[in-house]
Amino acid sequence: MSAALPPLRVRRLNASAILPVRAHLHDAGLDLHASEAVRLAPGSRASVGTGVAVEIPAGHAGLVLPRSGLAARHGITLVNAPGLIDAGYRGELRVLLLNTDREEEFLIAPGDRIAQLVLTAITTAAVVEVEELEESERGTGGFGSSGGFGPQ
Numbered sequence: 001m002s003a004a005l006p007p008l009r010v011r012r013l014n015a016s017a018i019l020p021v022r023a024h025l026h027d028a029g030l031d032l033h034a035s036e037a038v039r040l041a042p043g044s045r046a047s048v049g050t051g052v053a054v055e056i057p058a059g060h061a062g063l064v065l066p067r068s069g070l071a072a073r074h075g076i077t078l079v080n081a082p083g084l085i086d087a088g089y090r091g092e093l094r095v096l097l098l099n100t101d102r103e104e105e106f107l108i109a110p111g112d113r114i115a116q117l118v119l120t121a122i123t124t125a126a127v128v129e130v131e132e133l134e135e136s137e138r139g140t141g142g143f144g145s146s147g148g149f150g151p152q
Contacts, residue, residue, distance in 0.1 A: 008119065009055035013092055016110060017051025020117050029065060029116030032095060038108040040099035045079050047094045048114055056087040056119065063118045064095060070114070075101035078115060085117075093117070 020030035035051030062085030
């Protein structure tokens with residue numbers, strides 16, 4: 001059994017901001033809500049404020065992920081998915097949304113669920129420069145080297 005995670009401390013930056021919340025008891029992600037109205041034209045992107053700042057527990061990171069319903073129904077995703085929130089960051093959580101639909105604009109109203117926040121434990125390692133790396137089965141093979149990327 002893993003150790004209990006300290007609570008996620010959240011600060012409202014404006015009175016109407018909605019705190020991150022799980023839609024269901026066992027959901028991994030906390031819904032993030034827009035604190036401002038935004039119009040996303042077809043193919044455009046925008047930085048949308050949530051009106052909250054968080055204190056990610058030490059040894060953890062926050063990952064901002066797209067909402068699958070917005071992606072499936074409207075083509076709304078995140079430009080930088082996943083967005084990374086380091087434990088030391090204390091500014092407003094902003095979500096970089098992208099409208100991938102080529103024809104329909106998407107309107108965001110204050111209070112709309114726009115993304116989700118997942119907390120995850122991280123492991124850090126010291127960086128050590130070496131002359132050579134150990135051999136591996138994959139070697140220097142990059143994108144597609146393990147199959148499944150077009151004709152072989």
